[in-house]
Amino acid sequence: MTRRKQVYEGKAKVMFEGPEPGTLVQYFKDDATAFNAQKRGTITGKGVINNRISEFLMTKLADIGIPTHFVRRLNMREQLVRQVEIIPIEVVIRNVVAGSLAQRLGIAEGTPLPRSIVEYYYKNDKLGDPMVSEEHITCFGWAATQDLDEIMQMSLRINDFLSGLFLGIGIRLIYFKLEFGRLYDEHDQMRLVLADEISPDNCRLWDVKTNEKLDKDRFRRDLGKVEEAYQEVARRLGILPEGAPGDVKGTATVQ
Ligand SMILES: Nc1ncnc2c1ncn2[C@@H]1O[C@H](COP(=O)(O)OP(=O)(O)OP(=O)(O)O)[C@@H](O)[C@H]1O
Numbered sequence: 001m002t003r004r005k006q007v008y009e010g011k012a013k014v015m016f017e018g019p020e021p022g023t024l025v026q027y028f029k030d031d032a033t034a035f036n037a038q039k040r041g042t043i044t045g046k047g048v049i050n051n052r053i054s055e056f057l058m059t060k061l062a063d064i065g066i067p068t069h070f071v072r073r074l075n076m077r078e079q080l081v082r083q084v085e086i087i088p089i090e091v092v093i094r095n096v097v098a099g100s101l102a103q104r105l106g107i108a109e110g111t112p113l114p115r116s117i118v119e120y121y122y123k124n125d126k127l128g129d130p131m132v133s134e135e136h137i138t139c140f141g142w143a144a145t146q147d148l149d150e151i152m153q154m155s156l157r158i159n160d161f162l163s164g165l166f167l168g169i170g171i172r173l174i175y176f177k178l179e180f181g182r183l184y185d186e187h188d189q190m191r192l193v194l195a196d197e198i199s200p201d202n203c204r205l206w207d208v209k210t211n212e213k214l215d216k217d218r219f220r221r222d223l224g225k226v227e228e229a230y231q232e233v234a235r236r237l238g239i240l241p242e243g244a245p246g247d248v249k250g251t252a253t254v255q
């Protein structure tokens with residue numbers, strides 16, 4: 001069997017060389033990790049759903065003028081993206097206190113924030129993705145001040161758009177994580193683009209009425225009905241055919 005060259009295998013995805021130079025194929029796995037990969041498991045069908053959700057959200061964001069790495073979905077588990085130089089920063093945008101913010105500062109989960117907060121974490125698994133400030137990012141050359149400003153502006157705009165989109169389907173966007181990359185054109189002009197994925201793996205999504213968690217937190221906290229939560233988000237977004245859960249499984253070996 002001919003296999004494309006694997007560029008990188010992460011915890012949730014595998015990146016393969018794409019059909020044309022400057023492209024990658026992003027393959028979505030069912031593997032799930034939490035607590036900096038100390039907890040590992042499988043969420044059946046997650047890869048198929050995240051591929052669809054990320055396609056849907058990136059396409060919507062492109063429609064409002066946010067540049068993204070997304071080119072097109074190839075099959076159940078794969079999408080074609082533009083290869084970028086990933087900025088080694090995870091950008092977290094928060095609307096409601098939850099997760100590490102609740103823990104670190106002792107503020108009750110669910111407390112709404114008077115305004116959205118943007119946080120930065122240095123992408124380094126060995127160090128446990130430590131939180132860093134703008135000063136660290138510019139001082140160590142991970143991103144220039146101007147680029148960081150643009151990243152923050154884009155992140156807030158993405159947050160406004162996605163918060164509204166999710167609210168429309170009865171979901172509160174509590175917080176989420178984004179990754180950005182540098183894309184160079186033929187004249188060596190650099191553009192910052194949204195990369196990686198947007199899915200229930202890296203968004204905290206709560207049902208508006210019940211506060212039920214509809215994201216990877218169900219896996220982290222052993223709340224059960226993990227697969228169902230991912231399916232529910234896809235269903236509400238209108239991208240999962242009703243009554244066709246069999247479709248979600250896909251084949252683990254599609255290459
Ligand atoms: N367009 C792109 N070009 C190059 N790399 C990308 C692009 N989009 C995402 N990536 C990178 O590909 C990897 C995707 O794999 P995955 O999300 O499984 O990684 P991970 O285990 O979360 O590890 P990491 O801590 O590196 O994100 C990530 O390292 C991500 O930064």
Ligand SMILES: [Mg+2]
Nearest residue numbers: 010011012196
């Ligand atoms: Mg990742």
